[in-house]
Amino acid sequence: MQRKELAERLNQAGIFLFGVAPMPAEEFLLQCRAKSKIPEGAKSVIVCLFPxxxxxxxxxxxxxxxxxxxxxxxxxSYLSRACELLSQVGGKFVPFVDNSPIPEVSIALQAGLGKQGKNGLLITKQYGTYQFIGEIVTDQLLEYDVSSKAFCCGCGRCETACPGKAIQHGKIRLEQCASHINQLKRDLTEQEQQLVKDCGLVWGCDICQKVCPHNQNIQTTTIPEFLRPPVCSVSWETIPKLVQTRAFGFRGPKPLLRNYQLLYPESCIK
Structure with a gap:
């Protein structure tokens, strides 16, 4: 498949930011159940970005x-539609999102899509760190993009601002990362509870992204689904329902209710 035809079919599926990288060797793949979905003889990975x-x-x-x-x-849904269109010209095309055996930031860099921040996130010129990464693995040999070896400006603001000091020497210590900790299902230690309070969010942590200079004056997404009215805050009453429609749904309501109670103990319904 020529590059022009690849772009046309991806564009038809609503995907406009993409790059192509060679399929990683077995030793670089992550161990997860989705690994069994990789098509036999996989040769290329189409890396797609969704700001x-x-x-x-x-x-x-x-x-x-x-x-x-x-x-x-x-x-x-975007990746599945793209796979349908791409398979019309022959070959196997399999989509992956989040639960992927392919290290997402690493493959995005290999596909020439941006540079890597000290917080481990992919940085693009148009959208900073605010994009989701999806992959399409195929047994077709496609034209590869030039691998990116660029890094962020190295200002260190993310390291300084991180409440748990989880960003150290370009590596992330998950046991000190507020976003990792407030997603845990188990009971939190007193130190972990304090980190949730320091972070100030019921789910995740955006501090390293908000202080990043690469996230200044970035473009607004053009993806219709992400332009619909967002739910910017949750409450004790809304959490059980929102787990059905938001990315934190895979954890269920308990971690969010626990975190909410830590942050707003006076407003929780007993």
């Missing part, structure tokens, strides 16, 4: 990526 930022997401008590419609469903 979600809009000014409406600036204020709230959950991470901005969770304010919009569940990206698992939104991105999944």
């Amino acid at each position: 979600y930022y809009s000014p409406e997401l600036e204020q709230g008590n959950i991470s901005q990526y969770a304010m919009v419609e569940d990206y698992h469903k939104v991105v999944g």
Whole structure:
């Protein structure tokens, strides 16, 4: 398949930001159940980006990526449509989103789509760190993009601002990351509870993104699903219903209710 035809079919599916990288070797793949979906003889990975930022997401008590419609469903639908169109010319095309055996930021860099921040996130010129990554793995040999070896400006603001000091020397210590901790299902230690309070969000943590200079003056998404009125804040009453339509739904309501009670103990219904 020529590059022009690939772009046309992806554009027809509503995907306009993409790059192509070679299929990673077995030793670089992540161990997950979705790994069994990789087509036999996989040769190429089409890496697709789905920006979600809009000014409406600036204020709230959950991470901005969770304010919009569940990206698992939104991105999944775009990728599935693209696979249908691409398979019409022959070959196997399999979509992956989030639960992927392919390291997403790493493959996006190999596809020449941006650079990597000290917080581990992909940075693009148009959308900063505010994009979801999806992949289409195929047994077709496609034209690869030039791998990106660029890094962020290195200002260190994310390291300084991180409430748990989880960003150190370009690596993330998950046991100190507020976003990782407030998603845990188990009971939290006193130190972990304090980190949730320091972060100030019921779900996730956006501090490292908000202080990043690469996220200044970025473009608003053009994806219709992410432009619909967001849910910027949750309450004790709305959490059980919102888990059905937002990205945090896979964890169920208990972690969010626990975090909400830590942040707003006076407003919880007993």
